Amino acid sequence: MLKWHAQAALLNIYGTGIRARALFDPSLRSREDVSWLLVATLPNSGSTAVSKLLQGSSRSLAVTPSGEGQWLLPAMSAPGKRWEPSRSVDYEQMRRVWLSRVPKGDAPVVVIDKSPSNLVRLAEVAHALSSMPVKLISVTRDPYATVASWAKRYPPARVIRDWRPSLKGQLGTDDAFFEALGNIWGEWAAMLLKLRERADYSTSYETLVAAPADFVTAITGLYPELSDIDPSANVSVKDYEAQPLRNMNDEQIASLTPAQLGAVTKGLAPHEGIVRALGYELRG
Template sequence: MSSFGKNQDRWPSPKFDNNDQPHFLFIITPPYSGSTALAEIINTSHRTMILQPTGEGQWLLPGLCENDRWNPEKDVNYLSVKATWLNAYQQVRRLTQNVDVVIEKSPPNMMRMKQLSSQFRDHSFLANNRDPYANCASRLYRNHDADNLSSDKRKEVLSSIAEDWIMRSYKIKELISTLNAPLLTYEDFCRNPSSVINMLNTPKGVSESIDPDANVKVKDYDSQPVSNQNERQISKLVNGEIEHISELLKSNTELLEYFGYQLLR
């Protein structure tokens, strides 16, 4: 295959109408932090849509979801992103005339959020984060064979995950400031799902059409109302692992406090 053909595979260029653009709502979020439930609640509005089943448009472009997707220096074909996402929206729009908002929540977006959002005429942001201990436990068990890892290996994996949480949380904090993005943590959202309604800066009437009491389907869990899973996740950490994570976090207490979190002992 020619280099042009390979590039087309990575960065498709479907046709789109530049004059037909929705409002893009970008959720700035780390992975495993409740963004699926958040997006599902927002998507209960008849005027919203997601680009693909997980709500992560990165998976529509092979070039965007490669292994280096967290690299802030990644070379991205933004015209391809614009074409692919608008094409997906416009296909739905032809069938459902009242769609006004596209919800986009690919976590690596945060590394290039300014460039990405600038491709679209109308957009807004909502920032999200989750307690680091719960995030570490969730990623440990979702992405690794945690029950079959040695104690040392589990701590090695947790070290990497905790470092990711710190780096990404600093990035989220920066974007909250530079983009004037409202923050709705996982914990606050679970405590009061309806709080999202007043935080959105979307076209008139969209927020009011959201059902905050709807059931959500997250990963392989049964469909259920929004609920805080932090305690259950953290309870999976064993043998000094909470203390290990705390040791990694203790030099970043101001960051923890910014998001409303604290060290556990």
């Protein structure tokens, strides 16, 4: 938390300078050479693979190394608060800061952003950028594989700190932890399902890794300038070595014990309609 506060202080200083620059620099308000591709997805659901694959084009980039512009604004990245739909965000400042990170070049570029917690505010983000071309894609993933990945990377203390402070004191057992993760998946997936109604293209992690060339074809239909993406390119995701896209669901789900699978199902059960609408089924 102290690290985040230090980063937030530096970002606020940077943002103050950008706000002042914008008074006389119109390129911080809108750019004719910039388009946006926003990726709506849950954490650990394939968005890094999508972002890295898309950034293989010479005409694409991201405003941060992670592909998540949320980290440039404290209001959008605050631990325990960034997933709050009612969180107050200065979207004009977001646009200014993001544009300040896009270098000026000889050719137009498409900026890829995959900030997971922007799922709760993606309509507002898209509106703030709407003086420029904006496209939205959504990506789903099997809830059990997603939860298995969460459990590996986010222990209970981190889930409480970063995602759900309201769960403090409630995740003391394995069953409680995995049930909570299943419930969180269901709540966020409901937001994703609603966003799919306005998405320019929707797919799943499973479809993407099975046929990356089809995914690239769909994306170049939205932005033809990205036609040099190589669907067979090696992609580095999280702590895995760079490799072509492949389905990692089975090996991640295999890390869950039968009891953990059952707890995830219990957490997902109130959201069964959402699970089915996104193309998945409850297990066990």
